[in-house]
Amino acid sequence: MNTAASVREPRPALDRETRLKLYKLMVECRYLEKRAYDLFMQNLIKGTSHLGLGQEAVAAGFGAAMRRDDYTFATYRGHNHTLVRGVSMTKILGELMGNSSGLMRGKGGSMHLTSIEHYMMGSYAIIGAHLTIANGAAWSAQYRGTEQVAVCFFGDGTTNIGAFHEALNFAVIWKLPVVFVCENNRYMEYTAIHEVTAVEHPAADRASAYGLEPILIDGNDVEVVYQTATRALDVARRGGGPSLIEAETYRHGGHSRADPGKYRPDEEVKEWLGKDPLPRYRKRLLEVGIPEDAIAAIEAEAQKKIDQATEEARNAPPSDESIAFQDVWADGGVAWRN
Amino acid sequence: MAELTYREAVAAGIAQEMRRDSRVVFLGEDVARAGGVFKATVGLLDEFGPDRVRDTPISEQAILGAAMGAAMTGLRPVAEIMFSDFFAVCWDIVANEIAKTRYMTDGQVSLPLVIRSGNGGGSRFGAQHSQSVENWAMAIPGLKVVAPASPADVKGLLAASIRDEDPVLFFEQKSLYATKGEVPDGEHVVPLGQASVLRRGDDVTICALALMVPRALQAAKILEEEHGISATVVDVRSLVPLDTQTILNEVAHTGRLVTVEENPRLCGWGAEIASIVAEELFWDLDGPIVRVTTPHIPLAAANNLEDAQIPNADKIVARVRELVD
Numbered sequence: 001m002n003t004a005a006s007v008r009e010p011r012p013a014l015d016r017e018t019r020l021k022l023y024k025l026m027v028e029c030r031y032l033e034k035r036a037y038d039l040f041m042q043n044l045i046k047g048t049s050h051l052g053l054g055q056e057a058v059a060a061g062f063g064a065a066m067r068r069d070d071y072t073f074a075t076y077r078g079h080n081h082t083l084v085r086g087v088s089m090t091k092i093l094g095e096l097m098g099n100s101s102g103l104m105r106g107k108g109g110s111m112h113l114t115s116i117e118h119y120m121m122g123s124y125a126i127i128g129a130h131l132t133i134a135n136g137a138a139w140s141a142q143y144r145g146t147e148q149v150a151v152c153f154f155g156d157g158t159t160n161i162g163a164f165h166e167a168l169n170f171a172v173i174w175k176l177p178v179v180f181v182c183e184n185n186r187y188m189e190y191t192a193i194h195e196v197t198a199v200e201h202p203a204a205d206r207a208s209a210y211g212l213e214p215i216l217i218d219g220n221d222v223e224v225v226y227q228t229a230t231r232a233l234d235v236a237r238r239g240g241g242p243s244l245i246e247a248e249t250y251r252h253g254g255h256s257r258a259d260p261g262k263y264r265p266d267e268e269v270k271e272w273l274g275k276d277p278l279p280r281y282r283k284r285l286l287e288v289g290i291p292e293d294a295i296a297a298i299e300a301e302a303q304k305k306i307d308q309a310t311e312e313a314r315n316a317p318p319s320d321e322s323i324a325f326q327d328v329w330a331d332g333g334v335a336w337r338n
Numbered sequence: 339m340a341e342l343t344y345r346e347a348v349a350a351g352i353a354q355e356m357r358r359d360s361r362v363v364f365l366g367e368d369v370a371r372a373g374g375v376f377k378a379t380v381g382l383l384d385e386f387g388p389d390r391v392r393d394t395p396i397s398e399q400a401i402l403g404a405a406m407g408a409a410m411t412g413l414r415p416v417a418e419i420m421f422s423d424f425f426a427v428c429w430d431i432v433a434n435e436i437a438k439t440r441y442m443t444d445g446q447v448s449l450p451l452v453i454r455s456g457n458g459g460g461s462r463f464g465a466q467h468s469q470s471v472e473n474w475a476m477a478i479p480g481l482k483v484v485a486p487a488s489p490a491d492v493k494g495l496l497a498a499s500i501r502d503e504d505p506v507l508f509f510e511q512k513s514l515y516a517t518k519g520e521v522p523d524g525e526h527v528v529p530l531g532q533a534s535v536l537r538r539g540d541d542v543t544i545c546a547l548a549l550m551v552p553r554a555l556q557a558a559k560i561l562e563e564e565h566g567i568s569a570t571v572v573d574v575r576s577l578v579p580l581d582t583q584t585i586l587n588e589v590a591h592t593g594r595l596v597t598v599e600e601n602p603r604l605c606g607w608g609a610e611i612a613s614i615v616a617e618e619l620f621w622d623l624d625g626p627i628v629r630v631t632t633p634h635i636p637l638a639a640a641n642n643l644e645d646a647q648i649p650n651a652d653k654i655v656a657r658v659r660e661l662v663d
Binding site: 071103104105107108112114115116121122124126128129130131132133134135136137138139140141143144150162163166167169170173174323326327328329330331332334335336337338 | 363389392394395397399400402403404405406407408409410411412413415430431434435439440441442443444445446447448450479480502503504531578579580581582583614
């Protein structure tokens with residue numbers, strides 16, 4: 001992959017603990033999303049859902065690199081990003097199922113996972129909006145002097161909406177501690193991004209318009225993501241301003257529940273399944289001398305967690321209907337008149 | 339008491355709150371160094387410095403997104419959208435994000451922020467810089483909507499809006515910026531959700547907002563002096579929360595309601611008040627509810643054309659006389 005941050009300087013090898021953490025986060029994301037898919041097929045999850053299967057390395061790499069109080073802003077494809085901040089699988093599955101065990105007890109749904117106590121500041125379902133909102137959190141951190149960084153994840157399709165460009169310019173001129181991460185999975189929804197974009201690399205090729213370094217990385221290599229994240233977070237924390245990172249990746253499924261993804265050439269799908277970040281990293285762990293037992297233990301533990309979470313979420317009662325009529329206002333109520 | 343203009347009261351209200359709370363910050367286009375295109379924020383940069391009073395690019399989505407992100411992480415931002423017509427280019431942040439986030443997150447997120455905006459006609463700016471859009475905001479659950487008519491209310495309601503834990507859209511009528519009025523000395527705060535009864539009569543209750551308030555008062559004077567009709571005038575002040583009780587009490591006394599709106603006719607705020615009064619006070623009414631509005635057409639730029647469109651005292655007098663006579 002041609003660039004920038006990925007080849008600029010030699011990378012120190014990661015320690016064993018970090019490597020195992022990266023693998024654990026990816027495995028948990030994978031099991032969560034596969035289970036979400038299965039529960040949809042069983043009609044236990046309604047509405048829609050946008051799975052991050054295949055894109056786990058981006059979430060895990062950043063999740064491991066971020067400080068506990070750094071802010072995450074994600075899109076509707078945000079289950080992975082929520083999980084890596086420490087939110088329980090039960091609360092995520094519960095929200096997808098829309099019952100009392102859910103993170104928002106069913107008031108938000110799959111596209112709006114938010115957990116303020118984990119600094120997971122929301123999953124946003126209108127393309128582009130949350131880049132501007134991440135700027136606000138970064139401005140607040142800058143004003144309060146907390147050295148927190150806001151990290152904002154979005155898809156390749158977002159690079160063609162106005163808010164993307166407004167947010168980048170704004171972040172640069174105010175030198176905000178924000179890291180913008182484009183997960184380029186090659187398709188906006190059903191249309192290939194290259195068919196609707198003026199440049200080859202939808203985010204990286206726009207960076208220079210805002211005086212930013214183009215950073216294009218292999219988003220399926222979790223260590224590359226982790227190292228790039230660490231650097232960008234450090235720059236932002238030290239007052240060096242924003243970064244724009246384009247992480248090339250691929251979603252294994254369609255855009256959403258309703259989409260089988262048939263518009264993608266078989267050859268392309270096959271090629272990218274060959275670059276699946278999980279088996280790829282598993283192989284590398286073995287190569288660097290991590291024993292099979294340690295890896296298998298992570299997988300067994302994640303399996304146990306997802307099975308337990310599934311049971312807890314499935315068995316939770318529906319939310320009380322009274323909560324549908326609460327919390328429009330700060331006083332907890334919904335009254336607009338006296 | 340000091341006499342201030344409506345525009346001076348804006349700066350006075352923001353300054354009062356910035357002095358007492360370091361979490362209050364202010365951003366918008368041309369608001370800092372230039373003091374605002376309507377000169378409503380002159381002096382704030384000098385007093386509070388560039389960390390708290392910030393000029394932005396012409397990027398309405400970025401401005402409101404920044405306000406939202408700051409509000410959800412501990413600040414109390416005031417953002418300016420120069421002309422309320424420009425809400426059309428950033429309505430996603432207002433209607434989808436700011437308005438709904440507390441609800442969608444099951445109450446996890448508070449958004450104590452204020453969006454100030456120059457609203458309404460009478461300044462000959464044409465169809466894209468003259469609209470009254472407070473009814474757009476009123477249609478979205480989760481937004482408080484305030485529109486003051488006097489300098490005292492500008493300062494007091496702005497202070498209350500900044501202290502409020504919920505997002506407030508604060509509509510300043512552009513043609514009122516130069517008007518003057520007495521503003522109480524010292525800390526001045528006017529609670530949201532309280533209509534103000536400006537005069538009491540026996541024959542008809544006129545409900546008005548912003549620029550329509552002085553026109554309704556003028557109409558009431560003409561009605562009394564020239565036609566022997568005594569009118570109550572209610573300044574609604576806040577559409578959300580709406581002080582329904584004051585309106586119902588005043589209409590119950592006079593038996594007649596006339597609303598005076600700058601909004602174009604369809605779904606203007608007066609329609610909601612008319613509906614409430616019809617539903618809850620029907621048997622006390624002595625005649626039909628009358629809405630005086632701008633017709634359902636875009637605003638023209640030329641003096642005489644715009645004046646022909648927006649309600650004024652003569653039009654109010656004519657409609658009240660039809661109702662009462």
